[in-house]
Amino acid sequence: MKRREFLKKAGVGATAAVAATAGTVVNAPFVHASQKSTIRWRLQTYAGPALAEHVIKPQIEAFNKAANNEMVIELYNADQLIPTGELFRAMQRGTIDAVQSDDDSIAAPVDVSIFAAYFPFASRYSLDVPTLFNHYGLKEIWEEAYSEVDGVKWLSAGSWDPCNFATREPIRSVKDLKGKRVFTFPTGGRFLKRFGVVPVTLPWEDVEVALQTGELDGIAWSGITEDYTVGWADVTKYYLTNNISGAWAGSYFANSDKWEALPEHLKTLFKLSMDSSHYYRLHWYWWGEAYYRTHGGKLELTTIPEEEWSIVENEAMKYWDELAAKSPRSAKIVKILKEYTETMKKAGKPYRY
Template structure:
């Protein structure tokens, strides 16, 4: 059974169980056509595909009555203008990263990823059971938006560098493409952050306009060709332990939707989040092997750099929280859950994962 068939039958099955035949639903459903602008180029078939898959799911769950057309960056607006276009009503929806807009208010960074924040499973737990969705939508409503998580990349890599970096001193003066709020932390370490959309990164790196770049992970990084111009590949990306992408909907357009269509979007977004994570987990291992074969020099971030980054992040969180009540309120819920969750995960997941990794090193698996 394919994904669209399963989701369509699951959504409509609950309605049929309530005593309404599927044909009646189809007759009552208004035909709608929405436009969704993406912040991610079509060449990135993992991230960009998330919006396309959502559109497929929604069409399937509504018998084609609710049709969402997906547009790549530049076809309607630029990648970093996606949320603004939705808020203004230029388009009804966007697939983007909330932290791209943190310059307006640091609160925008919290639902995507913050340095030394949550991993993917923790992100989902916080969104769906820790009140994260509700808190963020209180904030988004003030921007004329309604948001839902739409995909997760997993823990990201630490980026590509023209030269090796071993100490915090090696970061000073480094011009680095680094997205969102993480740039503020790196700036505290002496990095000169550059917020460049995905489609423009390679040219900037090739021309020497930047010295380093972080993007996502092996599969997407391979597609963008960074190994050709910056061979040192560092891990982990401690600023994005589990980056969540978002669907942003114009608030008036969202509120005007029939409840069944809102449900279709909610179900579709959750399904895409699961699908994208599985997609990355399947593709990244082989992509990393190919990158190493192509000349990538894998390097771990030194403990000194990670310690400096952790200390800088704590200072920034305290500084922002002192003057931004919304940021402090939401961050405090993330921080409290982070502590409890890692305490548990070191008992269960970490112990199991570590044992299996040792078996791999021994050649047993």
């Protein structure tokens, strides 16, 4: 459904409701007093259609089936109803009921938002994200941060794929990053500017054409699984195996009033469906990142030597300290990330090499 059609239909529905209450309804069918109408939500994801087939559509279809017509969630893809950068405000107003995205991209007005999506080198593997949230205290920190904002309920975080470069020209050295116009996430983009990268913001559906026309030199938005799934492997030539993050940290959000109005069994059902989605993504991306490197056939793999890539990793630690100074809560998160990283290093293989 186009955004204009959505708004038009919403207006027509409101007009019809007013007219019905103002006039006399003739031959209205009898409705039993105990019959409840179906709860309907509109949920918009950060993902385009091809990617949504994996990262959220199975979850929503399963939820709708299990809800047995008590509740139906209508799923919309990236920018289909609301521009991604306006989703937080739209949830607050109730224009959209729920969102799947990262805090950074939807411009969440909380200090934790800068640590979402691809916070540089915060994770090495996909399991790092749920471990940090469920066993190192990030879940409680996120709940605290969103309790200070009206209108939006943070529900759950999960991990996606790593952040690698797919480009039109090869990257074999850190200096090759200089001047590259790259589609990426806000916080990741601010970090990459230190190496001469030019972050570019575009609607998700325009990225493929921008790569074809040369408006973009590459993307640092995903791992190789998404490059093949959404068609970006067809318009780029090279894939850099070094990544700036081992897993994207994304979340589910809902309008607070709509969430609180749900009966407890539907809240539980939605939480279970989120967990199912988190689990599916863990193994789908883990499979895809290895499979497409070895069987993809479209992208040539390049690698920056570890001794040179350590320059980028060391700069990330400076970036962490700068952001820690922004608020006590930011400092707490950075402290957790440092402790976690040190624990993983001490644990050795397979946690860290």
